[in-house]
Amino acid sequence: MKRLFLAVFILCGSVGFLLHQDKSPPMGVGRSDANTIEMVTCEPSLADRTHALAVMPSQSIGLESSAAARPGREDLSFAQGEVASKSPGTLIGGPDATSGRFKAHFSILGVSAPSAGAVVCWAQGWDEGHSVPCPDDGNVAAVILVTPGRWVAAFVDAAGAYGEARWFDVVSSDVHVQLxxxxxxxxxxxxxxxxxxxxLSGVSLDARRVDLSEPFLSDSAGEASRYEVKxxxxxxxxxxxxxxxxxxFLASLPGFESQEFTLSLPGPFFGQVEASGRADLGTLSMTRLTxxxxxxxxxxxxxxxAGFSIAHTHQGNRAxxxxxxxxxxxxxWFSEPLYLKMWFPGDDQEAIAYLDGGMPPDGEPWIIDVAKDVTLDVDLRIPEEVLNxxxxxxxxxxVTFRTARGDSTMLAVAANEPGVYSVPGLAGTGAMVQFVASLDGEESGLAIERIRLEEGKHLSCVLAVDALPTRLKIVDGNGSPLAGAHLELRERHGSTSWAFGVTADDAGELFAVLPPNLELSMRVISKDRQTVAVDRTITWEPSEGPQILRLDVMPPTxxxxxxxxxxxPGVEFELFGAHSDQTFLVLRTEEDGQTSPIRVVNESTARIRLASPDLWMVDGVAEVRSGENSLRVYETGRLILSEPADVYHVAENQSVQSWVARGLVEKVGGATAxxxxxxxxxxxxxxxxxxxxGTLHPGQVLQIP
Known part of the structure; x- marks a missing residue:
């Protein structure tokens, strides 16, 4: 049986943990949680911890959905040096030969008598481990002979309590490790x-220590710490x-979304701990379930x-x-457009439904049409020279199309040989049929055809892979290749929801088979994230030989x-275009209140909006021009209106009522105004x-009498 998958063609990646988040995500990455802020989690060197960043109580500690995966640990770097030779210590497991080994020199920060404990060290995979008492003889607390590879070590005191475990790499020389x-x-x-x-009262916060793995715990009386508080x-x-x-950490409260995140402590709060013995993590912002x-x-x-089920793509449990x-x-918490994953009866079909048409009115269900009214038979033909x-x-x-409601959909059928494939469940007035396979290790579109749909009809078409795709080269205004640039194309008017995305190689080249003589909307972002084309209109014309896509840019913006x-400083803006509301790039202002410069390609339709949730921007959206784009931004508070009257913001000379009518401010607090x-x-x-x-101060509430 040929497997059929129903999915929306989404060119975005998943949002990473906010605590480890790259604030310049790739094109199409969704916006992060509106109730969180970024926090530094890359732990400073132990010697410099007094300079670590402290997050103030008024800030959020930054949480993410429990469905997100825990990020990995950061790699550590160590200086090399010569010290006196020591014995290899007690071998817990693995070989005892010293040939091919290097010295790992461990020093302990935070104890006056290193002899009050031992260093425990394990190789990744747990097939070799060492435990060495710490002699009281100066700077070097312990030396262990280790084989090349990745290791983890921790200091354990006489009471069996462990310091934080730290990972390090041994390559071809001795290393120094501070514990x-x-x-x-x-x-x-x-x-x-x-x-x-x-x-909120009654919020349960469960903290489970994760840097200590099972080999540490089985080797001593130490136990992984676990705490819970409400x-x-x-x-x-x-x-x-x-x-x-x-x-x-796992935070939970009935009626609210559970929040899960990973954090090394004291880490960025070391300055607070050193000064007062305490760390205030700040504000934990919980999201009500909708x-x-x-x-x-x-x-x-x-x-x-029976057999149908559905879930938010990133929020877990099926309904x-x-x-x-x-x-x-x-x-x-979710961003719009919302997209949901649906499972069909049996194992052959899945769906990701993307609500491009907007959320349904309050109280009304969202309707998914799974009827098999329109079926398309595709005769896929591939010559032998291409098959090889x-x-x-x-x-x-x-097969991509757009429903009458405006929702984007893609039906995908596994096609591992030439032949006729049946694709049921189409809707709308038109569809784009594309064959995608791996060429030279890269996913590439090899053939494409646009067809007209008719309600209630069983349709057929021929999709022929006549030749390998055209080689396209992306260059800047000087003709230099843009290595690693990412290209995204979609229909200019969006009648079928077709889109195409691919990344260029080191020579700025990529394979592309695109619909000819059709107005397309183009987005490009260079590898250094400084050259961008945002929803620029182009028409693809068939031609022989390699084709050049030249990106002439405006002066730096x-x-x-x-x-x-x-x-x-610290304000985040989202860059998007005129043809798609999808976020293209996130920019962040530096200490001088300006973002790093970007070079916008001529004829782009770039627009900007705020991504920082607790700020407000005049007019909400601004067109991006060359040069400096100065935008007035305000911190926000809550205004309670007790009577219907025009209330004006004096500095902007605009009424709150006009902002409400234009969708520039949001109502909060339920039934109250x-x-x-x-x-x-x-x-x-x-x-x-x-x-x-009356004056409304940031983060405060002002009630109009």
Whole structure:
């Protein structure tokens, strides 16, 4: 049986952990959690810990959905040097020969008497380990002879308490490794409702130490630390005697999305711990679960709704459809357009539904049509000379279209040989059929055809791979190749939701088979992330031989953020285009309030909007021009309106009501007339002619009497 997959053609990657997040994600990467901020997690050298960054209590510690994978540890670098020879110590397991070994010199930071413990060291894979007591003889606490490879070590004191485990690499010479002695401190945090800022009681925070693996624990009396605490009525949580180490945290509260993140402590809070013996992690922002219902249509074609299930693509648990074809989901934080994964009965079909048409009105279900009304038979023809060059192991036929509601869809059929393939379940007025296979190790489009769809019709088409695709070369305005540039193309008017994305090689070249004489929207980003084309319109014309895509750029462009005339660092902006609302690139202002310069390709339709959730920008969206783009940005607070009246922001001379009508401010706080608005002086003139004025400070609440 040929496997059929229904999926939306999405060119975005998954969002990484916020605690380890690259703030300049690749083209198409979704926006991070609106209730979190970035936090430094790359631990400083132990000798420089007094200079570590401390996050203030008013800031968020940055959490991510529990569905995200835990990031890996950072690699460490060590200086080389000569020290006196020591014995290899006690061998826990593995070979005892010293030939081919190098010295790992361990020093312990934070203890006055190193002899009060031992260094325990294990090779990756746990097939060799050492335990060496620490002599009290100066700077070098212990030396172990180790084989080349990746190792992890920790210091354990006489009471069996472990310092933080650290990974290091041995290549072809001796290494020096600094280990931390065990330590404890008081850890605290505050939990709030991310929708309105109210403090939350009863939030459970579970902390489980993860830097100590099983070999450490089986070799001594030490145990992995685990702590649990619940917030009080003021939303405050505190744990005394919290041990140094790397921890996995899980925060949960009924009715809210569980949050999971990994953090080395004290890490960036070392300065606080050294000064006061405590670390305030800041604000833990919890996201309320949003009910969302999905209604199947046409499931009778499948013998009923049994076997269908659905889930948010990044939020875990499936919801199963009842006999009436209805399923209920509870969504945590999500960005729009929303996309959901659906499983069909049996193992042959899956779906990712992408709500390009927008969210349904409150209380109404989102309808997914799974009927088999329109079926397309594709006759795939591949000549022998092409078959010998391509890898069909992961080859697919992709049929992309857009529903009447505006939602993007892609149906994909595994196609590992020439032949006729049946693709049921199409909708809309047109579709793009594409054959994709591996060419020289890279996924490449090898043939494409645009067809017209008719409701209730069984259609057929021939898709012939006449020759290998054309070689396309991307160059800058001077003709120099843009090595590693990523190209994304889609239909300019979006009638079928077809899109194509590929990365150029070191010579700036790539394979491309594209629909001829069709207006396309192009996005390009260079490997250094400094040259960008944003939704530029082009027409692809067939020609013989390699084709050159030349990117002439405007003068360097910067985005500058100011608030009350002052430069504002740390502000994140999203770059997107006129043809697609999808985020293309995230830019962040530096200390001078400006982003790093980018070079925007001529005829691009680049636009900018705020990505920082607690800030507000005049007009919400701005066109990107060459040179400096200065944007007025405000921190926000909450304004409560107790009567229907025009309330004006004095500095901007605009009313809150006009902002609401234009969608520039959001309502928060449920049934109350409470809005998240820019800070500053507000004025209201009542019907009796009296005037009221009040100042809204950032993060505060102002109620109009």
């Amino acid at each position: 931390a002695a065990p330590g404890t401190f008081q850890m605290s945090f505050t939990a709030i409702d991310g929708s309105d800022g109210e403090r 917030t009080d009525e003021a939303g405050f949580g505190q744990i005394d005697g919290f041990q140094f180490g790397e921890y996995n 009910p969302f219902s999905v209604q199947l249509k046409g499931h009778e074609d499948w013998g009923g709704a 199963y459809f009842g006999p009436d074809g209805l399923a209920q989901l509870e969504l945590g 060059r391509i890898d069909l192991a992961e080859a697919t036929l992709r 910067r985005i500058r953020a100011t608030t009350e005339g002052r430069p504002l 409470t809005y998240r608005v820019p800070s500053g002086l507000y004025r209201m003139v009542r019907s009796d002619g009296s005037t009221w004025e």
